[in-house]
Amino acid sequence: YAGRERVEFNVLLKVDCGYHRCGINPDSMNAMRVAEAIAREPDLNFLGILTHAGHAYNAYDVEEIRHIARREQEVMVEFSKRLRDHGIEVETVSIGSTPTMALTESMMKDITEIRPGNYVFYDWTQVKLGSCVIDDCALTVLSSVVGQYEHHTVIDAGATALSKDLGATHITRGDGFGQIYLGYESGDLLDASILSLSQEHGKVRMRSSRKNRTMRPGDLLRILPNHSCLTANLHDHYYVVREGTVVDKWRVRHERSVQ
Numbered sequence: 001y002a003g004r005e006r007v008e009f010n011v012l013l014k015v016d017c018g019y020h021r022c023g024i025n026p027d028s029m030n031a032m033r034v035a036e037a038i039a040r041e042p043d044l045n046f047l048g049i050l051t052h053a054g055h056a057y058n059a060y061d062v063e064e065i066r067h068i069a070r071r072e073q074e075v076m077v078e079f080s081k082r083l084r085d086h087g088i089e090v091e092t093v094s095i096g097s098t099p100t101m102a103l104t105e106s107m108m109k110d111i112t113e114i115r116p117g118n119y120v121f122y123d124w125t126q127v128k129l130g131s132c133v134i135d136d137c138a139l140t141v142l143s144s145v146v147g148q149y150e151h152h153t154v155i156d157a158g159a160t161a162l163s164k165d166l167g168a169t170h171i172t173r174g175d176g177f178g179q180i181y182l183g184y185e186s187g188d189l190l191d192a193s194i195l196s197l198s199q200e201h202g203k204v205r206m207r208s209s210r211k212n213r214t215m216r217p218g219d220l221l222r223i224l225p226n227h228s229c230l231t232a233n234l235h236d237h238y239y240v241v242r243e244g245t246v247v248d249k250w251r252v253r254h255e256r257s258v259q
Helices: 029-040 054-058 062-085 098-103 124-129 228-233
Strands: 009-014 044-050 092-095 141-148 153-155 179-183 192-197 202-206 220-224 237-242 245-251
Touching (some): 009 029, 029 044, 029 062, 054 062, 054 098, 054 124, 062 098, 098 124
Parallel strands (some): 044 092
Antiparallel strands (some): 141 153, 141 220, 153 202, 179 220, 192 202, 237 245
16 A cells, blocks of 8 residues: 555554553564564554553552563563664654553663553542552543432433443452542542443442432532543543632534534
């Protein structure tokens, strides 16, 4: 295609650093052959290598994430050196996941780029993993109570507002679909669970009277989502809040047009 259209593509070779989702095994003979094949093509510009340590999300504690972060860097630096030894120029060595970048203790000098994404907002999953604390989380969803019943409360934030990501269930089960703030400025959370979501509604159940509050229809609840990336993608705008006051409105995507 590149030759036919007379264009040149910059290429980064994806490397599997332990996640085993996609990418080439850097220890295989095929890894060098693929890199050499890309470098030989006149219409392809071999820029370097990239990886994603997504298996950090399956870790149980900070030390495990730090071990994954060290291996992520080691795998990439070692492979880049082997490529250079074979005469292949490596301009870019790109790594990154939010847990590994948030918790890495050092950065090897041959790493040229990091690509954490979730760190822009953080979320409840990152809190549970130990990547951050609640005060670091910047994206929340403001929901209204629309119904109060004997054993549960109904809110107007469902799957289309929060997503159905259950978060770090390997660490803590029963956290539900996000956390509800008791006090946003203090970072205190309600002792409650968003136990189920339908398309437009969520069911909230209090776990105990500790850190509890009475809820009535019309009350506003601020929710810390499990996965801020998915949540952000579900909305058209961010309302920027400073000290409890909306100070700006940022467009996430272009307005949808109706044909």
